[in-house]
Amino acid sequence: MAIWDKNEPTPPATSSNNNATAATSASAVPTPAARVSGNSKDESLIASGITIEGKITGKGSVRVAGKFKGDIHIDGDLNIDSAASVEGHVQGGQIAINGTLQGNIDNAKHVELKQGSSVTGDIKAGTLSVTAGARMRGNVEFGFTESK
Numbered sequence: 496m497a498i499w500d501k502n503e504p505t506p507p508a509t510s511s512n513n514n515a516t517a518a519t520s521a522s523a524v525p526t527p528a529a530r531v532s533g534n535s536k537d538e539s540l541i542a543s544g545i546t547i548e549g550k551i552t553g554k555g556s557v558r559v560a561g562k563f564k565g566d567i568h569i570d571g572d573l574n575i576d577s578a579a580s581v582e583g584h585v586q587g588g589q590i591a592i593n594g595t596l597q598g599n600i601d602n603a604k605h606v607e608l609k610q611g612s613s614v615t616g617d618i619k620a621g622t623l624s625v626t627a628g629a630r631m632r633g634n635v636e637f638g639f640t641e642s643k
Contacts, residue, residue, distance in 0.1 A: 577611060
């Protein structure tokens, strides 16, 4: 059932009890918990206007909309938004770059360089897709699996 499902009965147009009408219309608005529960994965956000220096490690996903300086080593996905910048070494699952990355990408499952993105550094990934208008300066290795 969708959050905004209209299968609920609508209140009558004229009601002698205004409190009942207010309660019915208020119940149609989802609570904050109901809005968040539709999220299919855990994602941390570095919002636009925020600058952070340090190191990120973990199993979740990260979206950078601001500026981050340091290494990012995650098992989840990394998204770098169009006005965002990351300076440091990156490891992750699916990496989508719309903004700027200055540093190397290692052991990524898939890297996607979108239009307007800029990467200065080396990329080692299982697969790589590059959209027209993306820029990159460095070496690229993809499609190879290292045997031990």
